[in-house]
Amino acid sequence: MHSLDERCLSYLAAAVSCGSVRAAADKLDINASAVSRQLAQMEEELATPLIERHSRGVRPTEAGLMLLDYHRRQRADRDDTLAKLGELKDLQRGHIDVVLGEGFVGELMSGLLQGFWARHPDLTMTLDLAATNDVVRTVIEDEAHLGLVYNPPPEPRLRAHARVRHPIRVVTRAEHPLAAQPGPLRLRDLAPYRLGLMHPAYGIRQIIAGAEQAEGVRLTAALTTSSISVLKHFVSAADGVTLLPAFCAAEEIAADRLAAHALAHPSLNAVEARVVTRLGRQLPAAAGRLLKHLCGGMAPGRSPAEAGMPAVHAAP
Known part of the structure; x- marks a missing residue:
């Protein structure tokens, strides 16, 4: 048996994902002793415990x-190669897995994806929503071809193909008292009002936490949630205040139901949304088409209405 035998690697993956050798054997429908024996043999050949x-x-x-x-x-490369071989037979077909933060949904569905599907009507797509940390993990582990992520942590295994500047804003109802304050707001200006924030696993909350520490301010959230939709309802129906990039509430702001106010802290104005893939991954043709479309639609000089997002600079 070769030390990196595909079958043994699949046994190892199943044991770890299922939490035990017995559970892995049940999932694979084989004898547990066979799984244990193969794992022990691979450990012996590699001379290290796995x-x-x-x-x-x-x-x-x-x-x-x-x-x-x-x-x-290896599995992702195999799947991508098989997908490419299939697309050689029919270049109009293919499937794309995308993972993204909830805030991207409105602009993506009403802007960039409409143009993409008009050009490639037979391509299918899965869009999964996730927190920032989970978007990064899903892309790195090849569970998605590409991701749209806001303020990702430093990660050498990711490649950013496009970057969009999306400052964090104070989002309120248009008639809220904060709307009358001149100039950029400070975090301490929010203290008198009921505040809604995302969970700490989200990039929005992580960058806010850094600004709190820099300003020596500790914000108290009346509402903590994993849903941007919940935050917008909290603002519009409960007269709350939240911190979001303006694109997350673009439709409501355009209709004057909500308003976005600038913040003074520099780090809150330097935040980026990114289109990312795993570094070194060779995407199948369908995913490569979408990636090219997203980066082209987000090119410098395109208006928000044309691109679905504000102006962008391309990543190297």
């Missing part, structure tokens, strides 16, 4: 994590 057994199941060692990452990349 899993640690505990009372609650198994977890990968550092070497096991390295092999799991290799297995995921």
Whole structure:
């Protein structure tokens, strides 16, 4: 048996994802002793342990994590190659997996995707919503071809193909008292009002936390949620205040139902939304078309109405 045998790697992946060798065997419909024997043989050949057994199941060692990452990349490359081979037969067909933050949905569906589907009506797509950290993980682990993410943490395994400047704004009802204040607002100006914020796993909340620390201010949230839609309802129906990039509420702002106010802190004005893929991944043709369309639609000089997003500078 070769040390990096595909079957053994699949056993390792199943054991880790299922939490135990027995659960993995049940999922694979084989004998648990066969799974244990193959994993033990691979550990012997590699001369290093790959899993640690505990009372609650198994977890990968550092070497096991390295092999799991290799297995995921190999599987993704295989799937992408098969997709490309299929597209050689029929270049009009293909499927694309995209993961994105909720705030991108409105602009994406009403802007960029309409033009894409008009040109490629037979391509299908899965759009999954996730928090910032989960968007990054999903793209790195090749569960999605590409991601749209706001303020991602530094990650050398990601490649940013386009970057859009999207400052965080104070979002209120148009007639809210904060709307009458001149000039950019400070975080401490929000203290008298009921504030709604995203969960800490979201890029919006992470950049706000950094600004709080820099200003020596601690914001108290009356509402914490994982939904931008909930925050907008909180603002419009409960007279609350929230912090969001303006594009998340573009429709409501254009209709004068909500208003966006600038903030004074520099870090809140330097935040970017990015289109990302895993570094080194060769996308199948369908996903490559969408990536090119997104980056082209977000090119410098395009108006928000044309692009679905504000002006952008291309990443190297």
